[in-house]
Amino acid sequence: xxxxxxxxxxxxxxxxxxxxxxxxxxxxxxxxxxxxxxxxxxxxxxxxxxxxxxxxxxxxxxxxxxxxxxxxxxxxxxxxxxxxxxxxxxxxxxxxxxxxxxxxxxxxxxxxxxxxxxxxxxxxxxxxxxxxxxxxxxxxxxxxxxxxxxxxxxxxxxxxxxxxxxxxxxxxxxxxxxxxxxxxxxxxxxxxxxxxxxxxxxxxxxxxxxxxxxxxxxxxxxxxxxxxxxxxxxxxxxxxxxxxxxxxxxxxxxxxxxxxxxxxxxxxxxxxxxxxxxxxxxxxxxxxxxxxxxxxxxxxxxxxxxxxxxxxxxxxxxxxxxxxxxxxxxx
Numbered sequence: 001x002x003x004x005x006x007x008x009x010x011x012x013x014x015x016x017x018x019x020x021x022x023x024x025x026x027x028x029x030x031x032x033x034x035x036x037x038x039x040x041x042x043x044x045x046x047x048x049x050x051x052x053x054x055x056x057x058x059x060x061x062x063x064x065x066x067x068x069x070x071x072x073x074x075x076x077x078x079x080x081x082x083x084x085x086x087x088x089x090x091x092x093x094x095x096x097x098x099x100x101x102x103x104x105x106x107x108x109x110x111x112x113x114x115x116x117x118x119x120x121x122x123x124x125x126x127x128x129x130x131x132x133x134x135x136x137x138x139x140x141x142x143x144x145x146x147x148x149x150x151x152x153x154x155x156x157x158x159x160x161x162x163x164x165x166x167x168x169x170x171x172x173x174x175x176x177x178x179x180x181x182x183x184x185x186x187x188x189x190x191x192x193x194x195x196x197x198x199x200x201x202x203x204x205x206x207x208x209x210x211x212x213x214x215x216x217x218x219x220x221x222x223x224x225x226x227x228x229x230x231x232x233x234x235x236x237x238x239x240x241x242x243x244x245x246x247x248x249x250x251x252x253x254x255x256x257x258x259x260x261x262x263x264x265x266x267x268x269x270x271x272x273x274x275x276x277x278x279x280x281x282x283x284x285x286x287x288x289x290x291x292x293x294x295x296x297x298x299x300x301x302x303x304x305x306x307x308x309x310x311x312x313x314x315x316x317x318x319x320x321x322x323x324x325x326x327x328x329x330x331x
Contacts, residue, residue, distance in 0.1 A: 011062060020103075024048075075100065086145075129264070132268055136271040143211065150209065155204045168295075181318075192288070196288070245289075249290065250297070280330070295317070297317075
């Protein structure tokens with residue numbers, strides 16, 4: 001799920017297909033059909049049907065605070081993962097041998113875009129339990145590769161995750177939540193803030209590097225019981241690896257029943273540890289990061305951007321927090 005702290009400042013591309021012809025020319029592509037993918041919160045993506053029968057994906061980045069350097073870092077990160085054996089789409093270079101393309105719409109506004117290979121399949125679903133070992137293996141591999149990049153980054157940008165959690169919590173104050181529900185959410189937020197303050201230096205000392213942060217559901221394409229592609233690296237940030245792990249595990253737990261939790265956790269960590277060793281200090285903060293993800297997303301998804309407050313999902317998150325508070329994983 002996107003960190004949309006700056007979304008109100010951003011402008012999403014909603015131009016016509018004709019305005020994309022300039023982009024196709026920069027790749028010497030004969031495009032027969034263009035279909036917009038639904039559901040993108042920030043960027044706009046299109047499926048391109050090419051004259052030779054193949055398909056490609058065009059992504060037009062929002063106009064906002066993300067710099068060209070940040071996008072280039074994203075593309076370089078994707079390439080490092082791809083050459084390391086992680087199933088990441090290949091980003092195609094234009095006629096100027098550049099992966100990032102700049103074009104103008106009919107109003108003269110500049111946009112940034114990339115074109116990459118298309119992956120056949122469907123999105124990962126929460127009952128795809130047989131995929132968890134491969135899911136964990138690829139995440140561990142991404143963390144291992146990332147740890148070898150930018151070795152001069154000794155401390156993470158963890159504060160940005162705290163700021164996002166605070167923003168989503170503060171926004172629900174203006175919503176018409178029942179006093180009882182708001183009180184429970186407020187109590188969780190206060191507890192998390194105390195724990196973060198007490199352990200902030202220890203968190204900053206955790207192994208860190210660029211991580212996906214949104215490695216689940218719509219960002220994973222599967223086919224015949226295998227992961228075919230990992231998508232959407234535009235949220236990458238220098239964060240503790242175990243925080244990225246927690247973000248992904250949260251999705252599996254929130255979307256499933258409590259009787260499946262043990263199976264999910266054991267299958268995940270058994271496979272992850274075969275690729276990358278999780279140290280004791282990382283395990284120590286796992287439940288904190290899981291609870292942060294839980295609070296942030298129940299506020300965002302089911303209160304702040306929901307047309308109506310989804311009390312059922314908020315209650316589900318509150319129940320999950322009780323489990324996560326007591327969770328104690330060890331090597």
